[in-house]
Amino acid sequence: xxPVRRPAGRPSGWGRWRLLSLVGAxxxxxxxxxxxxxxxxxxxxxxxxxxxxFAVPIGLAGLGGLWAERAGIINxxxxxxxxxxxxxxxxxxxxxxxxxxxxxxxxxxxxxxGLLHAVATVTFAVDHIVSGVAINILALGAMRYMSILxxxxxxGAGAAQSPTTPxxxxxxxxxxxxxxxxxxxxxxxxxxxxxxxxxxxxxxMSALTLVALLMIPLxxxxxxxxxxxxxxxxxxxxxxxSESLGVRVYSLKYVAVVVSGGLAGxxxxxxxxxxxxxxxxxxxGGRGFIGLAAMIFGNWRPGxxxxxxxxxxxxxxxxxxxxxxxxxxxLLLLAAVLLLVAVWQxxxxxxxxxxxxxxxxxxxxxxxxxxDSLPRELATYSPHITTLLVLSLASQRLRPxxxxxxxxxxxxx
Amino acid sequence: xxxxxxxxxxxxPPAVELHGITKRFPGVVANHxxxxxxxxxxxxxxxxxxxxxxSTLMKTLYGMHRPDEGRILIRGQEVRFHSPSDAIRHGIGMxxxxxxxxxxxxxxENVVLGAEREYGIGRRARARIQELSDQYGLGVDPDRLMEDxxxxxxxxxxxxxxxxxxxxxxxxDEPTAVLVPQEVDELFDNLRELKREGLTVxxxxxxxxxxxxxxxxxxxxRRGTTVATADPGSTTARELATxxxxxxxxxxxxxxxxxxxxxxxxxxxxxxxxxxGRPVVDGVSVxxxxxxxxxxxxxxGNGQSELIAAxxxxxxxxxxxxxxxxxxxxxxxxxxxxxAGVGYIPEDRHRHGVLLESPLWENRILGHQxxxxxxxxxxxxxxxxxxxxxxxxxxxxxxxxxxxxxxDALSGGNQQKFIIGREMSGAPRFLVAAHPxxxxxxxxxxxxxxxxxxxRAAGLAVLxxxxxxxxxxxxxxxxxxxxxGRLVAQADPTTVTPEQLxxxxxxxxxxxEDGPTEGDSGADGADGADRRExxxxx
Numbered sequence: 044x045x046p047v048r049r050p051a052g053r054p055s056g057w058g059r060w061r062l063l064s065l066v067g068a069x070x071x072x073x074x075x076x077x078x079x080x081x082x083x084x085x086x087x088x089x090x091x092x093x094x095x096x097f098a099v100p101i102g103l104a105g106l107g108g109l110w111a112e113r114a115g116i117i118n119x120x121x122x123x124x125x126x127x128x129x130x131x132x133x134x135x136x137x138x139x140x141x142x143x144x145x146x147x148x149x150x151x152x153x154x155x156x157g158l159l160h161a162v163a164t165v166t167f168a169v170d171h172i173v174s175g176v177a178i179n180i181l182a183l184g185a186m187r188y189m190s191i192l193x194x195x196x197x198x199g200a201g202a203a204q205s206p207t208t209p210x211x212x213x214x215x216x217x218x219x220x221x222x223x224x225x226x227x228x229x230x231x232x233x234x235x236x237x238x239x240x241x242x243x244x245x246x247x248m249s250a251l252t253l254v255a256l257l258m259i260p261l262x263x264x265x266x267x268x269x270x271x272x273x274x275x276x277x278x279x280x281x282x283x284x285s286e287s288l289g290v291r292v293y294s295l296k297y298v299a300v301v302v303s304g305g306l307a308g309x310x311x312x313x314x315x316x317x318x319x320x321x322x323x324x325x326x327x328g329g330r331g332f333i334g335l336a337a338m339i340f341g342n343w344r345p346g347x348x349x350x351x352x353x354x355x356x357x358x359x360x361x362x363x364x365x366x367x368x369x370x371x372x373x374l375l376l377l378a379a380v381l382l383l384v385a386v387w388q389x390x391x392x393x394x395x396x397x398x399x400x401x402x403x404x405x406x407x408x409x410x411x412x413x414x415d416s417l418p419r420e421l422a423t424y425s426p427h428i429t430t431l432l433v434l435s436l437a438s439q440r441l442r443p444x445x446x447x448x449x450x451x452x453x454x455x456x
Numbered sequence: 457x458x459x460x461x462x463x464x465x466x467x468x469p470p471a472v473e474l475h476g477i478t479k480r481f482p483g484v485v486a487n488h489x490x491x492x493x494x495x496x497x498x499x500x501x502x503x504x505x506x507x508x509x510x511s512t513l514m515k516t517l518y519g520m521h522r523p524d525e526g527r528i529l530i531r532g533q534e535v536r537f538h539s540p541s542d543a544i545r546h547g548i549g550m551x552x553x554x555x556x557x558x559x560x561x562x563x564x565e566n567v568v569l570g571a572e573r574e575y576g577i578g579r580r581a582r583a584r585i586q587e588l589s590d591q592y593g594l595g596v597d598p599d600r601l602m603e604d605x606x607x608x609x610x611x612x613x614x615x616x617x618x619x620x621x622x623x624x625x626x627x628x629d630e631p632t633a634v635l636v637p638q639e640v641d642e643l644f645d646n647l648r649e650l651k652r653e654g655l656t657v658x659x660x661x662x663x664x665x666x667x668x669x670x671x672x673x674x675x676x677x678r679r680g681t682t683v684a685t686a687d688p689g690s691t692t693a694r695e696l697a698t699x700x701x702x703x704x705x706x707x708x709x710x711x712x713x714x715x716x717x718x719x720x721x722x723x724x725x726x727x728x729x730x731x732x733g734r735p736v737v738d739g740v741s742v743x744x745x746x747x748x749x750x751x752x753x754x755x756x757g758n759g760q761s762e763l764i765a766a767x768x769x770x771x772x773x774x775x776x777x778x779x780x781x782x783x784x785x786x787x788x789x790x791x792x793x794x795x796a797g798v799g800y801i802p803e804d805r806h807r808h809g810v811l812l813e814s815p816l817w818e819n820r821i822l823g824h825q826x827x828x829x830x831x832x833x834x835x836x837x838x839x840x841x842x843x844x845x846x847x848x849x850x851x852x853x854x855x856x857x858x859x860x861x862x863x864d865a866l867s868g869g870n871q872q873k874f875i876i877g878r879e880m881s882g883a884p885r886f887l888v889a890a891h892p893x894x895x896x897x898x899x900x901x902x903x904x905x906x907x908x909x910x911x912r913a914a915g916l917a918v919l920x921x922x923x924x925x926x927x928x929x930x931x932x933x934x935x936x937x938x939x940x941g942r943l944v945a946q947a948d949p950t951t952v953t954p955e956q957l958x959x960x961x962x963x964x965x966x967x968x969e970d971g972p973t974e975g976d977s978g979a980d981g982a983d984g985a986d987r988r989e990x991x992x993x994x
Contacts, residue, residue, distance in 0.1 A: 270572030273561075277569050280558035287556045288570030288617075289541040445559055454520070 062346045072376060074236035080372040084365035086236040088227060090357075091243025093364055096318050098356025099255045100125070100327075103310030104334020105341065105348035106262050107303040111157075112343060113266060114299030115279035115446040116164050119175030122331030123182030124156035124304040128311020130186040133205040133322030134193065136315075142211045146251065146312050153308015154301050156182060161300035165293055168450045179331075187324060205322035208315065214253060215246040249317045255309065263345040275299055279444035282451045292451065307331060333426070342441050359426045367416035370425050374417075378407035469532030471496040471625050471656040472517065472548070477526035479509075479516055486512040487680045490526065494625070494673075499647055499657045501671035501688075503664065505700055505897040506867055509680040510660045511553070514627050517658075518550040519543035530625075549618030550627040555610050559603035566602055567617050574620065588619050593649050608639035615646065625656040632666055644670045662700070662897075664693040678702050697898070706902030708930030710909060714747035715933050720917035721767070721886045725776035728762045728941075736762045738941035739776065744886070749908065749918040751932030751949065753925065755961050759941035760921045761803060764888050767919070768800055769793045780886060794823055799879035803890035803921070805868075809875045812864035816856065817845040819863050820878055827882055848877030853903055869900030876907055887911065890921045905931060925954040939963050 070086075077085040084090055104121045111118035118124075131152030136145025156178055163174040187202055194200035199207070220242055227238035266272035277285045278295045286292050310330065315322045333355055340354070341347020361369045381404035388397035417425070470493045477490040487509045494500040504510045516523045519537030528535055530546045537543045540550070557566050568574070568581045575581040582598045589596040594612045605613065611631060618626050628647075632640045647657050647670055661667050667674055667688070674686040676699040684699050721744045728737035737759040744750045754760050765771040767778060769790040777786045780796055794800065800823070802808035810819045821830040821841050829840030845859040852873045856866055863871055872892065879887065889908065893901045908931060912918060922928050928935060929949050937945040937960045945960050 268577075270568075270577050273565055273569055273572065273577055277558050277561060277565070280560050281556065284556035284558055284566075285569065287540060287550075287552065289539065289544070290570050442560060 059346070062350065066350065070236070070240070071233065072379070074233045076372055076376050077236065078230075078232045080375065082365065082369050082372040083230070084361065084369040085372060086239050088224075088239045088243040088246075090360050090364055091240055092247060093360035094353065094356045095243070095248070095252055096356075097359040097363075098352040099252055100310040100313050100318065100330050101334045101337055101355050102349055102352030103255055103258065103306050103313065104331045105337035105352055106258055106345065107153075107306035107310070108335045108338040109262065109303075109341075109343055109345065109348055110266075110275075110306065111160075111300050111303035112338065112447055113276050113279045113444055114296045115282060115444055115449065115451065116160070116296055116300050116303075117171035117175065117448045118157075118160060118300060118303050118307075119172055119332075119335065120156060120160050120178030120182075121175075121303070121307045121334055122327055122329065123175075123179035124153040124160075124307035125311040125314070125327045125331045126179075126182040126186055127152035127156045127304075128308030129315040129322050129326050130189065130205075130311075131308070132312030133208050133315040134189075136208045137206050140209055142209050142251075142316050145208065145316055146211075146254075146309070149312035149315070150305045150308045153304040153306070153311060155304070156308070157301040157304020158297075160304065161297045165296045165300070168452070170450075171448050183324075190322075190324075203324040205315075208320050208322070210316055210320055211250040214248050214250055219245045251309075251313055251317050255313060258306065258309075259345045259349050266345075276444070279446055282446055282449075283454070286453060292453065307334075310334070339441065339443075343443060355426050355429060358429045362422045362425050367419060367422040370422045371411070371415065371417045373425075374407050374411040378404045378411065381407065468496065470494055470529070471531060472658070473527075473529035473532075474513070474517065475527045475529070477513065477516060477523045477528070479512055479521070479523050485680055487516070487523075489681050490677075491682055492675050494656060494658060496531075496624075496656050497651060497654050498672040499651055499659055499670055501659045501661060501667040501674045502677060503661055503667050503674060503696060503700060504677035505662060505899070506869060506895075508677045508700070510662075510677055511629055512680075513677070514550065514629055514658070514660060517543070518548060518627060544621050544623065547622060547624035548627065549621055549623030549625070551611065551614040551618060551629065551631060553629040553631075553633060555614055557602050557610055557613065559601075561602055562598065563596055563600050563602060563605070563613055563616075564598040566613060567598070567620050571621050574622075585616065585620065588616055592616075592619065592646065592653065594646060607634050608642060611635070611639075611643065612646065615650075619655075623655070625658065626650065627658045627660070629660045630662075631659070632661065632663060640666065664696045664700075667696070668693060676700055701898045706898060706905065708905050708927045710749070710912070710931060710933065713933060714913050714915075716746045716748075716915075718746040719743045720746050720781060721919070722779040723767075723776070724779070726763070726766060726773055726778060727775045728759070728766045728771055729774040735774065736941050737766060740938075740941075740943055741776075742936060742943065744917045744919060746885075746915050746917055747912055748933045749912055749920050749931055751920045751922070751928040751935045752938050752943075753922075753928050753935060753947075753957050753961055754938035756923060758938050758961075760938055761890070762941075763938070764800075764803070764890055764919070764921060767793070767888060768798070791826065795826060797883070797885040799884035799887040801872075801875055801879055801887070801889045801892050803894070805871055805875055810863040810871055813862055815862055816849070816854075816859040816866075816874060817842045819874065820845040820848065820859075822878070824878065824882060844881060848874060848881065852877035852907065867897070869896035872896050873900055873903060876904060880907065880911060885917065887916055887918045888921075889918055891923060892920070893922070893924065893927060925957050929954065929957065937961055 073085055077083060104125060107121050107124070108118055128149040132145040132149030135148035136142045139145070160174055160178055163169040164171050190205070191202045194202070194205060197206050223238040223242045227235050227242055229235050266276060274285065274290045275295050275298070277290060278292050282292045311327065314326050314330070319326070334352070337351030337355060338348050340351035341349070358370070361373070381400045385397045385400035385404065388400060472492070472494040474490050474492045477487055478485070479487040490513055492502070502510055502513070515521055517528065519540045519542050522538070528537070530548070535542070535546055561569070564582055564585060565577070567585055568577050575584045585596065585598040588594070594616055596609070596612050596616050602610070602613070615626065631643060635643060647659070650657055659667070659671060668691070671688050674688055674691065674696065675682055676684045676686065676696065678700060686696060686699070723740055723742050726737060726740045727735050730736045740763060742750060752760055752763070762771060766773050769788050769792070773786050777784055779785065780798065783796070785793055785796060788796070806812060811822065821836060824830045829837055829844045831837050832840065842859060848854065849856060849859060854866070854870050854874045854877065856870060863874070866874070876892065892908065893904050896904065908918065920928065920931060929952060932949045935947040935949045935952065935957075936943045937947065937957065939961065944963070947957060947960065
């Protein structure tokens, strides 16, 4: 018998350390960038707060995508399920004057969308993309119809928007703002940035933000640390194997897609009740799709989804608060990253990519030093450009679930 | 045969008894009147041709479908299985021919999946896996990612999966089909270990030498029913084969020579380079005449595939030239080569030969999409293609309900017969036949050989590449040995033995190996090639 070989791959836990060190590196470089460019917007507490507000719906959509895709179902209907979440969240929060009832209703609304998707894709073997797109269109129209039906006599509301809704209570640790605030204003490299981070993360946080943040470790624990999660993931990897071992493939796919819809619905509630205090048509603004992008960027892992959502939230926050100048500062960082990539690729003896990176990096540097600000139009679109850039760079080493998007039929008829 | 039944008579009721099992599918009777008794603590082999109904029977025993008639007894107690879980509960486990493993999960996760109640999914499960792995000498590391494991390791994980669920009887469905010879030996060691620990193994196979070396008892299945039970100690492979086929085994042989002096295909110094510039086919020069079959013998990976790809225009020729009937076809596209009258039986029929998801008549058009009767002008001639598919099915004895079924629904042998029929249509002048009988059953094998003989008599020139040395020797007029991309020797197929050929293939030289040591190494080479040939079984 051949001896047991040591695992050839990395030791376990390596992934987590990589994630943490990457986040740390990004933060340190942002702090450095702030000192170099003098753009305080880059790391101040307000930006961090806004980042959270923008990142949470994307992250929730991403987690929703993760649940569905880990069970092998592509959920491009996340956008529609978010729309259901925004509408139901706002309506019930307003009708009962209680945001928590709104949250429940929004989640249930999203779950209903998920259930529809599950019926179509799992039971009737409709193509996942077709079903998802149909749900997106359906949700948009159905919610407009419901608005016309229910808001016609309500003052300040109509076909495209709800009345003002109650908000969630905000939480915050006492004294932290007072203790760290002055430190954050000093402008010291890294120290002040860390202080801003602490302030941003511990004060004026909506209760729903906290709930949403908890979904990340919760997803990890359920999917990677329980038998149920193992079964669910196995269904997305090799449903034939799962079936042969007595795993109920159909039920698990249903559960996964319904949970997926629920998470997207929660993201919708967040948009309606926390990010603003009103339901508006088109409020989701493609965040379901960006959530999917965050999930792909995150390699179908919860920590990665959180990072992806944070990245998109950050660029969004920055363009909203700082506008062209703040985004402009990021060009410098991007140029530096590209030059680093070039060095890395030269070491790996891949000259083509290296040369391309150098050229792009130098062009960015030229752009940075010849201008002071990004054109307004470009700044507004920076989150989407980031999506494109990140996906094209990150898609090299991704490992999607193996049975994703496949129509699967039980072998016993 | 070292293995003897250990206490067959003494250790209580049989592990498994099948009585009068009949299973019908729409249009076919897959099994009828099956009677098998498996003694506990033995390796019981079930042999039969492809399509004889072995796998259907085992799926019945494993609860994947219910028999229409008959009884199943486990340790003397009658049972009725509604699902594999029922079978698992009664201590029956199955290792499928196609592994049921998820690549992106670890060994541990794959093993505990579906059986999380036993020992959880964490530390206790890991300890249990380690314990089982040590007890049965499986050498499985629970924390490795599945996709990093080789085929032999995967199979051991599958066995471990079954053991983890507390199986006392393990069904192995064609376990050696995917293994190389050393892995087969390891597997057999594992099986003997399992037997020593008191488990019962049911071993499905159609490879007789393996069955004889590992089984304690052999049941032969032919056309869906049990025809005989044999004791490996007093049976020969030849007798078993006769039982399996229900008649004499076909022998590859050519009758009188039909070779003419008209050269059809001429290779002149053909060299094919690997991506790194190293030649994988190195200066091959050979003439193939009208009515001649030229065989190429070689251990797989010595340039045969690349040589064929070069002739078919699927790989660029680095230097040298290929001429068909005097015309230089070097560098022609595959379609143009085929249009010039070259047929091609590919070595991997699922990759190059058929579209599994398409009906037969569409597969008929494949590769002939520019020639009548598949097309009329620029358009597909549906009626013509269908009519010609009917002709192929008729003439080449392709067993299929009709020409509208998808190719995937046919057995490997019937797919191969259909491909050969297609490639012979349009009267090719030259045929490339790569492993024409790989993974097909005995009946189809003799039919394919007969078709090659007929085509040769009609003046076809054939390049035959095969790993089955008996086939090469029997079917070739001229035999070349390829080693590291070069034709190193030419053998006379009327006098050469498989042992001599095997030794030449490994580089030991064709002549002068009368000494016992060299003869032995030759036998090894031939043996390995034979196993690989059999390994293509589907």
